[in-house]
Each structure stands twice: as C-alpha cells, then as structure tokens.
C-alpha cells in the first residue's frame with residue numbers, strides 16, 4: 001500500500017534533490033537509523049551533534065515518505081487538549097507532555113536558524129477557533145488551564161477575532177512559538193548539514209525488519225550492518241506488533257492552491273478548529289494556501305484522481321466559507337495515510353524486550369514536533385542521561 005496518492009506540491013519546490021548511493025557492502029556504526037524522513041533526519045542531527053557515529057538507511061529516497069504529504073504546520077498544542085490529557089493521564093504528566101512540545105518547538109526554531117539551505121521556516125501564530133457555541137466552554141477551560149501552567153496563549157472573543165483575523169466564530173485561542181515549514185526543503189537542508197557533521201547516508205537501501213538480531217541487521221541485498229543502537233523512524237510504513245493495537249490508521253486529504261497574491265488573511269496565521277475531523281489551513285512562502293481535513297476511518301489512500309480532487313474542492317469550499325472574500329483555485333490535491341494513537345501520545349523509546357532497539361514514531365497530528373522531542377529523548381537514552389519526558393511516551397506505558 002502506498003503512503004499517499006495524488007499530486008504533491010513540496011517536491012516541485014526543490015530543483016536539485018539529493019541523490020545518494022546505495023549501501024553495497026557490510027558496515028557498522030554506533031547508531032543505525034532506519035528511515036530518511038523528517039524524523040530520521042532530525043534524530044540523526046541531534047545524535048551527530050553529540051559526536052556519535054550515525055548511519056541513516058532509506059529504502060527509497062530521503063523525504064519521499066509521508067513527509068512529502070505533510071502540510072508543514074508545527075505547533076506546540078496537540079490534537080488532544082491539555083484539559084483532556086489531564087483527565088486521562090493526570091495533571092503532572094499532561095503538563096510535562098505539553099512542556100515537552102513547547103520546548104521541541106523552540107528546538108526546531110533554533111535548528112532551522114542553523115541550516116544554510118532554505119527551509120521556508122517561519123514563526124507563525126496559530127488560531128484555534130471554536131467551531132460551534134457548544135465548543136466555547138471547553139475552549140475557555142483549555143485557555144485557563146494553559147494560562148495557569150504558563151503556556152503562551154491568549155483568548156479571543158468573537159468581536160476581537162473578527163476584527164483582528166476576519167474570522168467570524170464564537171471564540172478562539174491564539175498561541176505562539178508555532179511555525180510553518182516546507183518539510184521537503186527542510187529534509188534536503190538537514191541531510192546536507194548532517195553530511196557535514198559526518199552522518200553517513202544510503203538511499204535505495206532497505207533493511208530487513210523481520211530479521212533484527214542483537215547487534216546486526218541485514219539489508220535486502222544481504223549486507224550486514226552492525227550497530228550499538230538501532231532507531232526505527234519508519235513512519236507509518238509498518239505497524240509494529242508491540243503498538244499495533246493502540247494505533248488508529250486513517251486517511252486524510254489536503255490541497256495546495258494557486259498563488260493568491262499577498263496574504264490571504266491577517267498575519268498569515270495558521271488556523272484550525274475544535275470540531276473533528278478538523279479543517280486546518282496555512283499559507284506558503286509563495287502565497288499559496290494549503291489546507292487539509294476530511295479524515296476518513298480507513299487506511300488505504302484514495303487512488304481515484306477525480307475523487308481526490310472532489311474532496312480537495314470540499315475543503316476549499318470550507319476555506320471560502322471561513323473567508324467569503326477568497327476564491328480558492330486548486331493547484332495540487334492529495335491524500336495519505338495518517339496514524340493516530342488511542343491515548344493521543346506518540347511512541348518513543350526502547351523496545352520493551354530489546355533495550356538497544358529504539359522507536360521514534362511521532363503518531364498523531366503533531367508528528368514533526370514529536371519527532372524533535374523524540375530525538376532529544378533518544379539521545380539522552382543512548383547517553384545514559386535521565387529525561388523528564390521519556391516515561392510519558394514510552395512504548396509500554
């Protein structure tokens with residue numbers, strides 16, 4: 001099954017994507033990362049900066065997994081509200097989880113400042129609006145909770161929301177420390193930087209995940225790769241036995257518009273809402289609108305181009321309902337597999353049965369933010385340092 005179908009946008013923004021050789025012999029490394037998406041590259045970066053020897057193996061080309069379907073919104077708030085995490089996992093872990101995400105956002109911002117190739121990374125405020133009057137009460141409770149714990153948040157009532165952002169909804173949260181990015185450009189920039197840091201990369205190099213031994217794994221071509229630690233950053237390509245029952249696979253749609261010429265709404269804020277499935281939207285560096293939503297409870301991406309386009313048009317209509325002065329012309333439309341988790345948390349940490357096999361699976365809507373946080377957690381783990389967030393996201397929680 002493919003991870004996505006349709007016409008993608010981000011790869012059209014990179015004229016000279018990297019091409020890297022295949023692994024043609026046996027080799028060894030301290031840390032072997034399997035998967036060259038945004039997660040594997042972020043993790044390789046953080047590990048390499050500590051001086052560890054890192055090798056990234058990608059079965060296709062870097063950045064062409066789900067990371068290419070990714071709409072590039074980076075936010076510290078997750079799909080599940082802080083008040084709901086507090087009810088489900090307790091106040092202390094819930095607060096720590098949100099703090100982990102806020103810190104990860106600042107780490108992503110720092111990291112992007114250090115990259116020389118363009119990533120279109122821009123700090124952006126986020127507007128999270130109440131889709132209906134009934135949703136204003138939980139939204140206000142979320143506001144008070146975030147505020148009490150010191151998170152960057154402001155509550156906007158209807159009039160202010162309308163005046164400042166031209167959004168006619170009952171109320172909204174404004175948050176900051178959030179950002180937008182072109183994920184494919186970011187991966188290209190990260191790989192270039194990681195190569196400078198000494199990370200070894202191999203494309204067209206598939207590792208046989210059914211034959212992982214204590215310190216060795218074989219490529220599909222039969223070459224052994226020795227490792228001290230193995231990190232699985234394989235995204236949604238494989239649902240591992242140890243978490244399979246706690247994963248919720250869905251498919252989700254997105255589109256990218258023709259350029260609209262200038263800012264389509266004030267401050268180019270990122271926007272989403274309380275209803276589920278939710279509409280979300282952002283702008284791009286070349287004045288396009290990217291929006292997504294209409295999640296469906298089935299994992300296989302829609303393959304019919306007319307159906308994909310029709311769903312994208314429905315999302316564009318929702319954008320026009322929100323901003324009636326806009327006329328949105330579709331340029332690219334796609335859909336893809338997207339995995340959530342039953343408790344709203346990602347899966348990050350060692351395999352419960354083999355302590356040198358580590359998972360970094362940023363399932364749920366904030367995948368990239370979780371990947372950044374996970375890179376720090378796993379680096380601490382490998383270096384034997386305690387990490388305040390490890391127990392919250394561990395696999396056997």
Ligand SMILES: Cc1cc2nc3c(=O)[nH]c(=O)nc-3n(C[C@H](O)[C@H](O)[C@H](O)COP(=O)(O)OP(=O)(O)OC[C@H]3O[C@@H](n4cnc5c(N)ncnc54)[C@H](O)[C@@H]3O)c2cc1C
Pocket residue numbers: 003034035036037038039040057058059060061062063064065066067068069070071072073074205206207208209233234235236237252253254292335336337338361362365366367368369
């Ligand atoms: C439509 C859509 C919109 C999204 N929008 C956002 C968003 O706005 N913000 C956000 O944070 N997240 C978003 N996500 C989620 C996001 O895509 C993921 O969190 C993130 O891109 C996943 O990156 P990854 O590196 O973990 O996975 P991938 O990009 O899929 O990378 C995994 C890689 O592992 C490789 N691989 C797998 N098995 C092997 C093997 N055996 N050997 C070698 N290589 C292997 C694959 O080829 C692949 O390249 C979105 C997802 C979709 C579908």
